[in-house]
Amino acid sequence: MNEPVSESPQPLLHLSTPPHIRQSESVHTIMLSVIIALIPAFVASMVFFGMRALALTLVCTAAAVGTEALLCILFRKQLSTSDLSAVVTGLLFAFTLPAHLPFWMGAAGSVFAIAVVKMAFGGLGNNLVNPALAARAFLMVSFPAAMTSFTAPAHGTMFGLSRALDGVTEATPLVYFKNALATGNFHPLDLQDAIGSLLVGNVGGSLGATSGIAILLGAIFLLYKGIIRFRTPFSFIGSIFLLSWIFNGTGDVLSTEAFIVPLYQVFGGGVMLGAFFLAADPVTSPMTPWGRILFGIGCGVITFLIRKYGGYADGVCWAILLMNFCVPILDRYCRPRPYGERKKRE
Amino acid sequence: MFRSLGFRGGIHPPKYKNPTADSPIEVLPPPAKVIIPVLQHTGPCASILVKRGDRVRLGQLIAEPSSPDSAAVHSSVSGVVLSVANFPHPLGAHVLAAEIENDGQDLAVETAGIDTPWKEAAPQEIVRKIFSCGVVGMGGTGVPAQVNLLPPANNPVDTVIVDCTGCEPFAVADLRLVKEHTDEILTGALIVRKILGAKRAIVVADSSAADVASSLSDACKDEKFHDLSVALVRPKYPQSDEKILVRTLTKREIPSGGTPADAGCAVHNAATILAIARSVLSGTPLYQRTLTAGGPCVSTPKNLLVRLGTPVRNVLEFCGTDLQRTKKVVMGGPMRGSAQAELDAPVLKTTYGVFAFDTLVPGVRNYNCIGCGRCTRACPMRLSPAYLMRFTDKNNVIDAQHWGVADCIECGSCAYVCPAKINLVHFMKLGKYRVKNAAASRAAPGAAA
Numbered sequence: 001m002n003e004p005v006s007e008s009p010q011p012l013l014h015l016s017t018p019p020h021i022r023q024s025e026s027v028h029t030i031m032l033s034v035i036i037a038l039i040p041a042f043v044a045s046m047v048f049f050g051m052r053a054l055a056l057t058l059v060c061t062a063a064a065v066g067t068e069a070l071l072c073i074l075f076r077k078q079l080s081t082s083d084l085s086a087v088v089t090g091l092l093f094a095f096t097l098p099a100h101l102p103f104w105m106g107a108a109g110s111v112f113a114i115a116v117v118k119m120a121f122g123g124l125g126n127n128l129v130n131p132a133l134a135a136r137a138f139l140m141v142s143f144p145a146a147m148t149s150f151t152a153p154a155h156g157t158m159f160g161l162s163r164a165l166d167g168v169t170e171a172t173p174l175v176y177f178k179n180a181l182a183t184g185n186f187h188p189l190d191l192q193d194a195i196g197s198l199l200v201g202n203v204g205g206s207l208g209a210t211s212g213i214a215i216l217l218g219a220i221f222l223l224y225k226g227i228i229r230f231r232t233p234f235s236f237i238g239s240i241f242l243l244s245w246i247f248n249g250t251g252d253v254l255s256t257e258a259f260i261v262p263l264y265q266v267f268g269g270g271v272m273l274g275a276f277f278l279a280a281d282p283v284t285s286p287m288t289p290w291g292r293i294l295f296g297i298g299c300g301v302i303t304f305l306i307r308k309y310g311g312y313a314d315g316v317c318w319a320i321l322l323m324n325f326c327v328p329i330l331d332r333y334c335r336p337r338p339y340g341e342r343k344k345r346e
Numbered sequence: 347m348f349r350s351l352g353f354r355g356g357i358h359p360p361k362y363k364n365p366t367a368d369s370p371i372e373v374l375p376p377p378a379k380v381i382i383p384v385l386q387h388t389g390p391c392a393s394i395l396v397k398r399g400d401r402v403r404l405g406q407l408i409a410e411p412s413s414p415d416s417a418a419v420h421s422s423v424s425g426v427v428l429s430v431a432n433f434p435h436p437l438g439a440h441v442l443a444a445e446i447e448n449d450g451q452d453l454a455v456e457t458a459g460i461d462t463p464w465k466e467a468a469p470q471e472i473v474r475k476i477f478s479c480g481v482v483g484m485g486g487t488g489v490p491a492q493v494n495l496l497p498p499a500n501n502p503v504d505t506v507i508v509d510c511t512g513c514e515p516f517a518v519a520d521l522r523l524v525k526e527h528t529d530e531i532l533t534g535a536l537i538v539r540k541i542l543g544a545k546r547a548i549v550v551a552d553s554s555a556a557d558v559a560s561s562l563s564d565a566c567k568d569e570k571f572h573d574l575s576v577a578l579v580r581p582k583y584p585q586s587d588e589k590i591l592v593r594t595l596t597k598r599e600i601p602s603g604g605t606p607a608d609a610g611c612a613v614h615n616a617a618t619i620l621a622i623a624r625s626v627l628s629g630t631p632l633y634q635r636t637l638t639a640g641g642p643c644v645s646t647p648k649n650l651l652v653r654l655g656t657p658v659r660n661v662l663e664f665c666g667t668d669l670q671r672t673k674k675v676v677m678g679g680p681m682r683g684s685a686q687a688e689l690d691a692p693v694l695k696t697t698y699g700v701f702a703f704d705t706l707v708p709g710v711r712n713y714n715c716i717g718c719g720r721c722t723r724a725c726p727m728r729l730s731p732a733y734l735m736r737f738t739d740k741n742n743v744i745d746a747q748h749w750g751v752a753d754c755i756e757c758g759s760c761a762y763v764c765p766a767k768i769n770l771v772h773f774m775k776l777g778k779y780r781v782k783n784a785a786a787s788r789a790a791p792g793a794a795a
């Protein structure tokens with residue numbers, strides 16, 4: 001009738017299932033945010049451990065990205081380095097190493113992380129365990145001496161005390177703590193003295209894991225952006241705090257010293273980096289709400305047990321790796337009840 | 347004024363409710379030709395009554411319901427039936443449809459409301475009238491109205507919920523409908539309440555659409571409507587889904603596989619209620635509806651009153667769509683609508699929007715699932731879409747069922763938030779299909795193998 005006769009040819013139309021609009025956030029932007037969140041810890045590592053830290057970080061990252069690119073080309077897969085996950089793996093892996101580790105060991109670890117732990121299982125999303133942690137574990141068992149010889153930060157002491165301790169060399173705060181407990185030479189006041197250095201990270205340890213404050217800055221950014229969620233990191237930190245408060249070695253849970261010990265435990269090793277960046281890694285942590293809480297608690301409990309009874313001074317790496325394997329079972333038993341599911345009759 | 351209610355999960359798409367929320371409903375000139383399928387609802391097809399060469403009038407019954415859960419279909423123009431044949435249906439497949447040439451005269455059939463005033467009429471009589479006018483759920487469900495108006499006797503309905511929140515982000519024609527026809531819609535709410543003998547009727551508005559909420563609550567001050575109550579819900583998709591509305595407003599849950607009546611509720615959206623009111627008061631059959639035309643390729647998004655059976659092309663051209671740039675045409679809304687293969691797809695009773703997009707949303711996996719759990723957080727049904735996807739992918743029907751794939755309402759929230767851009771809704775649909783198939787082959791071993 002009064003309609004114009006439509007002359008325009010029909011354009012080729014695309015068919016797909018809904019929804020037809022998507023949020024702009026993608027794997028790429030998530031990884032980018034994680035890299036941004038790692039910047040404070042990166043800066044801290046350079047401040048405390050100097051150029052050597054920067055160099056090792058660069059070597060590890062480059063090795064990780066290079067390995068991924070090489071494997072993609074070799075297996076004629078689409079180049080997946082642009083999702084930046086290899087960069088994140090490389091950075092996180094470097095952050096768990098002592099600053100003076102030989103470069104080739106760092107590079108070997110990165111290759112292991114990407115080639116064996118990640119790509120062999122099918123690339124990002126299919127790995128069972130966190131590649132950075134698995135690579136660290138690989139180095140720990142291959143080169144135990146190199147992996148545990150930490151150096152003091154440029155302007156500080158190994159365990160953060162303002163005075164030097166006689167007869168204790170090359171011991172991170174946790175090693176010192178462990179020895180002190182074992183020998184009965186335990187002075188909570190020493191710990192109190194060290195807390196300040198511990199918080200800013202002016203102590204010996206893995207190059208990117210010492211500075212609790214820097215990590216916290218990055219973590220706040222990620223929490224704000226919704227990239228990591230509260231459940232996993234806080235149940236991890238909470239459980240280790242609680243356990244080391246109750247079993248604090250002084251036999252008294254209400255004294256001031258009794259609160260120093262858990263702080264020392266949380267900031268003195270890899271817990272901060274582990275909780276916010278490694279345990280909260282989406283691929284290798286549960287998806288269900290309760291699964292995440294149990295996962296965090298599991299990490300905390302295992303870390304505590306290793307630290308107290310195990311052979312390692314810091315058990316974060318092993319704890320998270322062990323819990324990584326439990327993820328499928330945790331999610332399975334934490335399945336949320338769907339809306340409208342009929343409750344079982346008694 | 348009111349506390350607005352919310353629910354767990356859901357998403358906040360950007361520019362929510364815009365950009366047509368304030369544009370009045372315009373009338374789309376009736377097209378030269380309409381194609382009216384006999385299936386515009388759930389349930390069996392209606393049986394066709396006209397044949398090639400017949401003259402029909404506006405509002406004439408052209409297909410009668412073939413069973414109590416079918417719906418009548420009426421002509422939306424006056425003119426000559428060009429053919430009765432199988433035409434491509436907007437939801438896929440080919441369905442019998444009447445192709446009618448418009449003579450432009452709009453000669454209408456005589457209609458009349460029910461004989462007794464509705465306040466005194468028997469519920470069955472009112473429902474019969476609604477049935478004869480072919481009213482179906484116009485918010486996209488397409489469930490014939492009488493199905494929800496005559497629940498089984500053992501499921502008394504005590505709450506009628508009238509959804510005035512708009513169907514989906516961007517598809518907001520319902521909001522205009524509520525503003526422009528407040529009285530009729532509230533009367534419709536009273537009629538439905540009367541039919542069901544329900545205690546209360548709640549009119550739900552979106553707290554971000556302040557004008558709609560205020561026009562509703564102003565109208566409810568009126569003597570006629572004072573026993574209706576207005577509730578506000580927080581702006582969040584999919585707040586207008588019936589299952590979500592029932593939980594938000596009554597804290598009850600519709601049992602899995604059940605209907606709102608199982609939770610003692612009846613949920614109708616504003617457009618349906620309006621159609622019900624008109625059929626009861628004046629006997630107007632359902633031959634036109636309002637919809638939102640929009641999307642990135644549409645230069646002037648509009649709310650339109652459209653005759654059923656109008657080709658989508660007419661709607662888009664009326665709004666100045668750049669068809670050369672258009673890569674995807676969607677019937678329904680951006681979250682739930684179905685992509686169309688042809689521009690001649692007819693507008694149905696359930697078409698609440700027509701959208702033209704110039705971008706392709708990735709329909710395949712760009713990345714693997716990274717297990718971030720965003721989908722689990724976004725799912726209003728408390729499902730775990732990432733796991734359902736894995737189970738479906740591996741044809742693990744038992745786990746897919748146990749994790750509730752059949753409860754998915756296909757709202758698309760999970761796919762909207764997925765950073766790996768996985769088309770999760772596709773897997774949900776596939777999962778449902780596989781679960782159903784497995785159940786069928788269990789029931790009849792060998793038959794479905």
Ligand code: SF4
Nearest residue numbers: 725754755757758760
């Ligand atoms: S699983 Fe279904 S109900 Fe849940 S968010 Fe996805 S589409 Fe919506």
Ligand code: SF4
Nearest residue numbers: 715716718719721764
């Ligand atoms: S939102 Fe996507 S990437 Fe994240 S868990 Fe769900 S399916 Fe996987």
